[in-house]
Amino acid sequence: xxxxxxxxxxxxxxxxxxxxxxxxxxxxxxxxxxxxxxxxxxxxxxxxxxxxxxxxxxxxxxxxxxxxxxxxxxxxxxxxxxxxxxxxxxxxxxxxxxxxxxxxxxxxxxxxxxxxxxxxxxxxxxxxxxxxxxxxxxxxxxxxxxxxxxxxxxxxxxxxxxxxxxxxxxxxxxxxxxxxxxxxxxxxxxxxxxxxxxxxxxxxxxxxxxxxxxxxxxxxxxxxxxxxxxxxxxxxx
Amino acid sequence: xxxxxxxxxxxxxxxxxxxxxxxxxxxxxxxxxxxxxxxxxxxxxxxxxxxxxxxxxxxxxxxxxxxxxxxxxxxxxxxxxxxxxxxxxxxxxxxxxxxxxxxxxxxxxxxxxxxxxxxxxxxxxxxxxxxxxxxxxxxxxxxxxxxxxxxxxxxxxxxxxxxxxxxxxxxxxxxxxxxxxxxxxxxxxxxxxxxxxxxxxxxxxxxxxxxxxxxxxxxxxxxxxxxxxxxxxxxxxxxxxxxxxxxxxxxxxxxxxxxxxxxxxxxxxxxxxxxxxxxxxxxxxxxxxxxxxxxxxxxxxxxxxxxxxxxxxxxxxxxxxxxxxxxxxxxxxxxxxxxxxxxxxxxxxxxxxx
Numbered sequence: 001x002x003x004x005x006x007x008x009x010x011x012x013x014x015x016x017x018x019x020x021x022x023x024x025x026x027x028x029x030x031x032x033x034x035x036x037x038x039x040x041x042x043x044x045x046x047x048x049x050x051x052x053x054x055x056x057x058x059x060x061x062x063x064x065x066x067x068x069x070x071x072x073x074x075x076x077x078x079x080x081x082x083x084x085x086x087x088x089x090x091x092x093x094x095x096x097x098x099x100x101x102x103x104x105x106x107x108x109x110x111x112x113x114x115x116x117x118x119x120x121x122x123x124x125x126x127x128x129x130x131x132x133x134x135x136x137x138x139x140x141x142x143x144x145x146x147x148x149x150x151x152x153x154x155x156x157x158x159x160x161x162x163x164x165x166x167x168x169x170x171x172x173x174x175x176x177x178x179x180x181x182x183x184x185x186x187x188x189x190x191x192x193x194x195x196x197x198x199x200x201x202x203x204x205x206x207x208x209x210x211x212x213x214x215x216x217x218x219x220x221x222x223x224x225x226x227x228x229x230x231x232x233x234x235x236x237x
Numbered sequence: 238x239x240x241x242x243x244x245x246x247x248x249x250x251x252x253x254x255x256x257x258x259x260x261x262x263x264x265x266x267x268x269x270x271x272x273x274x275x276x277x278x279x280x281x282x283x284x285x286x287x288x289x290x291x292x293x294x295x296x297x298x299x300x301x302x303x304x305x306x307x308x309x310x311x312x313x314x315x316x317x318x319x320x321x322x323x324x325x326x327x328x329x330x331x332x333x334x335x336x337x338x339x340x341x342x343x344x345x346x347x348x349x350x351x352x353x354x355x356x357x358x359x360x361x362x363x364x365x366x367x368x369x370x371x372x373x374x375x376x377x378x379x380x381x382x383x384x385x386x387x388x389x390x391x392x393x394x395x396x397x398x399x400x401x402x403x404x405x406x407x408x409x410x411x412x413x414x415x416x417x418x419x420x421x422x423x424x425x426x427x428x429x430x431x432x433x434x435x436x437x438x439x440x441x442x443x444x445x446x447x448x449x450x451x452x453x454x455x456x457x458x459x460x461x462x463x464x465x466x467x468x469x470x471x472x473x474x475x476x477x478x479x480x481x482x483x484x485x486x487x488x489x490x491x492x493x494x495x496x497x498x499x500x501x502x503x504x505x506x507x508x509x510x511x512x513x514x515x516x517x518x519x520x521x522x523x524x525x526x527x528x529x530x531x532x533x534x535x536x537x538x539x540x541x542x543x544x545x546x547x548x549x550x551x552x553x554x555x556x557x558x559x560x561x562x563x564x565x566x567x568x569x570x571x572x573x574x575x576x577x578x579x580x581x582x583x584x585x586x587x588x589x590x591x
Contacts, residue, residue: 017304017331017333079304
């Protein structure tokens with residue numbers, strides 16, 4: 001059983017952007033880092049690359065107190081001035097459940113529209129009242145009996161990864177590559193930024209997989225992605 | 238010269254930047270005055286001009302800008318027939334900071350405290366402040382207290398009462414912008430928006446009355462619209478209860494023709510330049526001492542100010558600031574000839590309130 005909590009940084013009808021739901025046990029520094037990530041997304045959220053991508057921006061970050069899998073995206077709501085409401089939303093996992101999270105990650109990613117949808121759990125009509133409200137506990141029951149027995153928090157040694165960042169294209173093809181990569185039993189739990197800008201990536205130097213929302217040509221990006229994964233496959237076989 | 242924009246989220250600060258572009262940016266001009274993002278080389282010039290142009294309604298596919306989570310600092314050059322008149326910094330603070338001032342969370346959120354202190358420091362260092370308030374909200378809510386609360390005017394009144402207590406003889410130039418003036422009911426628009434202006438003065442009565450008592454304050458009020466009359470269509474959803482605000486969805490339906498955006502800026506610049514002319518010759522030392530004293534009294538502000546500027550002590554920072562101000566005063570003399578045209582143009586639309 002994977003236990004997790006939700007997090008939501010967004011605005012409501014008449015209250016400006018703030019932490020609305022925070023995971024219990026998260027440190028102030030980690031929340032600050034995530035807010036910084038959102039602030040940098042905010043600068044570029046109007047970019048064509050974000051709007052035209054057929055998929056949301058998704059990030060996996062192992063922070064000091066929690067590990068998060070989050071999306072930066074539009075919510076389904078508008079504020080009192082008729083403006084679209086954006087958000088950072090997703091789930092948070094405590095260190096105790098990191099291995100379960102690694103195991104569940106492909107499923108969570110494949111179902112990200114539902115699994116990383118904190119807004120779905122919030123009643124918008126009363127959302128103005130939410131301010132750093134502690135998340136409830138949630139549980140996910142997958143076939144965790146297949147989870148390899150190991151005491152190590154590093155499920156797969158990091159040295160099986162290529163030294164360079166793996167670059168993917170920010171579209172559904174890139175997302176399929178990400179899923180394939182993450183689903184491999186040889187892949188350890190890695191930080192990734194799928195749909196990002198250079199400013200956002202600077203938040204952490206641990207992003208191992210990056211799909212940039214910059215205007216690289218599609219062919220360039222697909223080529224880079226295939227080459228990165230091929231080079232990694234070579235090292236693990 | 239520094240101009241700070243103050244208003245709650247949704248009051249129209251970012252949209253006003255689009256209106257400024259449509260009035261004075263790019264190929265647009267007002268009585269031969271234009272503004273350009275300041276740049277020190279051609280690369281920066283092209284990039285900054287591109288950033289400014291990105292605010293143009295046409296570039297944004299004729300949509301109102303999304304609410305912003307960030308504060309933005311612009312540096313502009315004002316030019317008259319391509320001759321440099323003055324440079325000014327323009328600070329667009331994220332509106333949420335203002336509402337954070339009165340939130341419970343501020344007590345425990347260090348980052349928000351820093352943001353608020355930074356805003357207050359910038360206000361204290363600004364030559365002019367522009368207050369943004371949504372005209373629709375002012376007129377929709379009949380109860381004056383509710384109008385103040387919903388429009389954020391109550392927080393502005395409160396902050397500037399404190400400002401007056403801390404800096405009693407510090408000159409303050411302000412202009413109240415009644416934004417989205419095109420969205421109000423026709424009855425508020427008669428006789429050149431006189432009823433709307435009267436309502437604005439009523440809502441800001443605490444602020445204006447301080448201005449009337451304090452000779453160092455100069456203030457004006459002006460209705461503005463970023464898109465102009467008839468170019469936006471609004472859908473209003475009345476609130477089901479007191480907890481919910483009125484919902485207003487506004488869409489651009491005609492080519493934007495900003496109304497009075499340039500006048501608001503010119504009022505600030507004109508007032509500040511006029512004041513500077515007068516003050517250039519006197520009182521700088523007295524002024525400096527007053528600020529130093531005020532800073533000594535302002536515990537947290539000073540600590541954060543030192544943090545922000547990297548300077549070790551507040552009095553040194555204040556001294557440096559006033560040295561800079563002295564230089565600014567001296568350089569003013571070269572553009573004295575432009576002060577009257579700027580100010581006269583502004584007063585065509587801006588009503589003086591104190």
